[in-house]
Amino acid sequence: MTYELKFDVERGDFETAGLASRKIKKTLQQLGINNKTIRQVSIAGYEGEMNLAIHSDGGYISLMVLDGELVLVIEDTGPGIPDIALAMQEGYSTAGDEVREMGFGAGMGLPNMRNNSDAFEINSEPGVGTRIEMHFNTKT
Ligand SMILES: Nc1ncnc2c1ncn2[C@@H]1O[C@H](COP(=O)(O)OP(=O)(O)OP(=O)(O)O)[C@@H](O)[C@H]1O
Numbered sequence: 001m002t003y004e005l006k007f008d009v010e011r012g013d014f015e016t017a018g019l020a021s022r023k024i025k026k027t028l029q030q031l032g033i034n035n036k037t038i039r040q041v042s043i044a045g046y047e048g049e050m051n052l053a054i055h056s057d058g059g060y061i062s063l064m065v066l067d068g069e070l071v072l073v074i075e076d077t078g079p080g081i082p083d084i085a086l087a088m089q090e091g092y093s094t095a096g097d098e099v100r101e102m103g104f105g106a107g108m109g110l111p112n113m114r115n116n117s118d119a120f121e122i123n124s125e126p127g128v129g130t131r132i133e134m135h136f137n138t139k140t
């Protein structure tokens, strides 16, 4: 069985931020996916969605439900990440004061995405954009 969900996320869209990951969570619950995987996808999806709103010029988050695994893709159209190894470090953040006052900017989003997925791949090109693909096993 295959199933796909896709949500656009705009830059600075804090009002609806979190909506896509909530809908993804609900869908996975309805599909009867195990709770541990739902938790992992929810965390990874939320972090990815917030990064789109905070750091990107806009993009989308998509979920594919395949036989035995889920694939979460988070892609945007810029500005890209100049040093991926640095961005992946726990605690590294370029978030400004305004964003930090809202409770973001701990520099934990990307590490959380990597730690909660069974496979994690990030590609980014400055001036072009960033694409993150995560896989989650659903067979226990
Ligand atoms: N989609 C993106 N486009 C451009 N830069 C990004 C993107 N995602 C992350 N970054 C860069 O990588 C840094 C680290 O991201 P990460 O999600 O780990 O932390 P954060 O968003 O700053 O804080 P937190 O996620 O803990 O609220 C960001 O501060 C930003 O500089």
Ligand SMILES: [Mg+2]
Residues within 6 Å of the ligand: 047, 050, 051, 105, 108, 109, 110
């Ligand atoms: Mg983040």
